Amino acid sequence: MGGIFGLLFKRLGLGVVTLFVVSVLIFFAVELLPGDIAEAVLGQSATQETVQAMREQLGLDRPAPVRYVEWLTGALQGDFGVSLVSGERVSEAITTRFENTLFLAAYAAVIAVPISIVLGIIVALLRNTIFDRVANVVTLTSISSPEFFLGYILILYLAVKTSYFPAIASLSSNMGFFELLHRTFLPALTLVLVVTAHMMRMTRAAIINLLASPYIEMARLKGVPPWKVIVRHALPNAWAPIINVVALNLAYLVTGVVLVEVVFVYPGIGQLLVDAVAKRDFPIVQACCLIFAATFILLNLAADVGAILTNPRLRHPK
Amino acid sequence: MSQFVVGYYALLIGASCVAAYYHKRQAFLLIFSLTLISFIVGIVGGVAPLRFITTAAGALALAAGTSYAFREFLIIISPPNIARELRTAPLTASFGMFVILTYAIAGIFAPIMAPHGEAEVIASAFAPADANMLLGADQLGRDVFSRLVYGARNTVGLALTATLLAFLMGAIGGLLAATKGGFLDQLLGRTADVIMSVPSLIFALLMLSIFGTELWVIVIVVAVIYAPRVFRLTRAVAGNVVVMDYIEAAKLRGEGTGYLIRKEILPNSTAPLIAEFGLEFCFVFLLIAGLSFLGLGIQPPTADWGSMVRENATLISFGDITPLIPAAAIALLTVAVNFVVDWMLYRSSGLKD
Numbered sequence: 001m002g003g004i005f006g007l008l009f010k011r012l013g014l015g016v017v018t019l020f021v022v023s024v025l026i027f028f029a030v031e032l033l034p035g036d037i038a039e040a041v042l043g044q045s046a047t048q049e050t051v052q053a054m055r056e057q058l059g060l061d062r063p064a065p066v067r068y069v070e071w072l073t074g075a076l077q078g079d080f081g082v083s084l085v086s087g088e089r090v091s092e093a094i095t096t097r098f099e100n101t102l103f104l105a106a107y108a109a110v111i112a113v114p115i116s117i118v119l120g121i122i123v124a125l126l127r128n129t130i131f132d133r134v135a136n137v138v139t140l141t142s143i144s145s146p147e148f149f150l151g152y153i154l155i156l157y158l159a160v161k162t163s164y165f166p167a168i169a170s171l172s173s174n175m176g177f178f179e180l181l182h183r184t185f186l187p188a189l190t191l192v193l194v195v196t197a198h199m200m201r202m203t204r205a206a207i208i209n210l211l212a213s214p215y216i217e218m219a220r221l222k223g224v225p226p227w228k229v230i231v232r233h234a235l236p237n238a239w240a241p242i243i244n245v246v247a248l249n250l251a252y253l254v255t256g257v258v259l260v261e262v263v264f265v266y267p268g269i270g271q272l273l274v275d276a277v278a279k280r281d282f283p284i285v286q287a288c289c290l291i292f293a294a295t296f297i298l299l300n301l302a303a304d305v306g307a308i309l310t311n312p313r314l315r316h317p318k
Numbered sequence: 319m320s321q322f323v324v325g326y327y328a329l330l331i332g333a334s335c336v337a338a339y340y341h342k343r344q345a346f347l348l349i350f351s352l353t354l355i356s357f358i359v360g361i362v363g364g365v366a367p368l369r370f371i372t373t374a375a376g377a378l379a380l381a382a383g384t385s386y387a388f389r390e391f392l393i394i395i396s397p398p399n400i401a402r403e404l405r406t407a408p409l410t411a412s413f414g415m416f417v418i419l420t421y422a423i424a425g426i427f428a429p430i431m432a433p434h435g436e437a438e439v440i441a442s443a444f445a446p447a448d449a450n451m452l453l454g455a456d457q458l459g460r461d462v463f464s465r466l467v468y469g470a471r472n473t474v475g476l477a478l479t480a481t482l483l484a485f486l487m488g489a490i491g492g493l494l495a496a497t498k499g500g501f502l503d504q505l506l507g508r509t510a511d512v513i514m515s516v517p518s519l520i521f522a523l524l525m526l527s528i529f530g531t532e533l534w535v536i537v538i539v540v541a542v543i544y545a546p547r548v549f550r551l552t553r554a555v556a557g558n559v560v561v562m563d564y565i566e567a568a569k570l571r572g573e574g575t576g577y578l579i580r581k582e583i584l585p586n587s588t589a590p591l592i593a594e595f596g597l598e599f600c601f602v603f604l605l606i607a608g609l610s611f612l613g614l615g616i617q618p619p620t621a622d623w624g625s626m627v628r629e630n631a632t633l634i635s636f637g638d639i640t641p642l643i644p645a646a647a648i649a650l651l652t653v654a655v656n657f658v659v660d661w662m663l664y665r666s667s668g669l670k671d
Contacts, residue, residue: 293517
């Protein structure tokens with residue numbers, strides 16, 4: 001068992017290194033600005049004095065590596081500096097919004113994961129029938145549609161024409177849990193549609209791959225009933241790819257959430273990022289990017305760790 | 319029970335009986351499950367969903383007919399060896415090719431096809447459709463249809479340029495990494511890892527917030543974000559070719575890297591690369607559409623589908639579908655390319671079961 005810990009440790013180490021490199025990338029990308037942050041934010045009309053004052057206020061007169069170390073240690077403690085536009089602390093703006101985004105992603109995941117795995121397995125068992133073809137066309141269409149297209153269709157039919165659900169997902173703190181679920185149903189459903197299609201296709205491919213292996217053939221030939229082939233023989237080996245599929249799609253949810261939040265004016269971190277990009281509020285942009293990238297990297301890491309844990313063959317790389 | 323409902327169920331049940339009688343098992347299952355679904359939907363939602371199903375089925379039949387005719391047309395006009403391949407194409411693939419051709423024509427002949435200029439104000443804001451304007455006017459009173467046609471040129475053109483650049487960078491990097499190996503391989507591989515570990519939309523937002531939204535910046539940023547995918551595929555495909563004996567022979571003859579790549583490796587790895595080009599185009603196209611929806615793409619007054627959706631989004635709350643049309647145009651092209659790629663992958667993977 002020493003091997004597996006070594007392997008996990010190596011993968012975790014790689015994850016940490018990637019995170020570090022990405023943080024360097026995010027920080028120094030802003031350094032590439034023509035001039036510097038102060039000039040970029042204040043624009044052409046700023047006088048020499050105001051630019052100089054802003055530089056001092058932001059500590060831009062010190063060398064970049066020093067500021068990077070300060071930024072990173074601050075970020076690790078949840079302190080991302082001060083917003084250039086509003087002057088409030090970035091961490092305050094981000095915390096509740098990040099919780100909202102996580103809530104939306106979790107909401108979508110709770111609906112999408114069971115549905116798509118069950119549907120994926122069913123479609124894999126029915127492969128090459130007309131249902132499989134129809135499912136293929138439908139999922140491909142859903143994947144190919146931009147999130148805002150699905151979002152606006154849902155708004156048009158479920159909010160404007162029938163008013164089952166609110167079109168704008170405004171949140172307030174004194175809402176009950178069920179009202180919250182009702183308010184955020186449309187953005188969650190949009191994410192569900194996209195992610196379910198992805199996950200179904202990946203689950204289908206994984207299961208079909210598995211069903212082609214010789215031991216399944218053997219089980220069938222010795223007369224095991226079909227459901228037992230699936231439950232006893234295929235499923236134990238299918239967990240690895242399925243866990244992988246789920247983690248990869250959760251990672252996908254993290255990015256998909258940006259466009260959906262903008263469509264539904266949902267007060268999440270994606271909306272914040274888009275606003276900050278428009279206002280060129282770099283501390284917020286950097287913080288949001290770092291959070292998104294870290295979530296993405298961690299979920300990909302989880303996918304790999306899950307694969308290593310559930311698939312003994314990966315523990316002995318050749 | 320209106321006549322429509324009676325006719326609807328009579329048709330469905332009749333069709334499923336015919337299918338069952340002639341032992342068309344698949345068709346029977348499909349039609350009969352549609353009947354069962356219609357029962358449930360009809361009881362819950364009344365006549366409206368049934369009308370919707372009828373319209374959808376009609377549209378589907380129209381699309382299938384068009385694709386069938388288009389496939390036959392392609393088979394007749396193309397030389398025998400291509401015609402043989404085309405005969406195996408599923409209807410979805412020929413539908414995809416038909417849509418791509420339509421978009422290409424719209425893009426190339428945009429100034430001739432569009433009745434008005436893309437930035438020309440011809441009516442009051444949000445004017446409804448009339449004989450002069452097929453789809454009505456947008457928020458500034460410009461013709462939506464003309465902007466849609468010009469959008470085919472601008473949006474698709476931009477995506478195509480970015481894809482080409484991404485492909486060029488990725489493919490050259492991958493081929494060099496596979497042939498040279500060693501330090502260059504490691505360097506390019508790790509760079510690709512880092513770029514792929516940041517979500518693409520987030521990366522694009524970061525870069526565009528820094529470098530601004532000029533066209534060439536968008537092209538380069540998007541190309542850099544998607545080049546690693548091509549790089550990995552090319553490196554893997556070329557890596558399998560590089561170990562072949564004929565490469566060894568060519569090396570012993572004293573051929574240089576350029577010759578090896580052009581004459582030996584590329585011809586043996588085109589099939590997966592072409593399919594990847596299609597997939598890559600879809601990713602790039604969706605990313606660019608998303609960016610311009612967020613206001614970071616092609617800047618106004620140039621017509622662009624993503625920003626057209628955003629500019630007209632308020633109309634949705636009045637039940638108007640105008641903002642959905644450019645979004646549907648984006649979705650349709652991506653679906654079409656995906657259908658064709660699906661067929662190509664299926665063919666090249668040799669899965670014929």
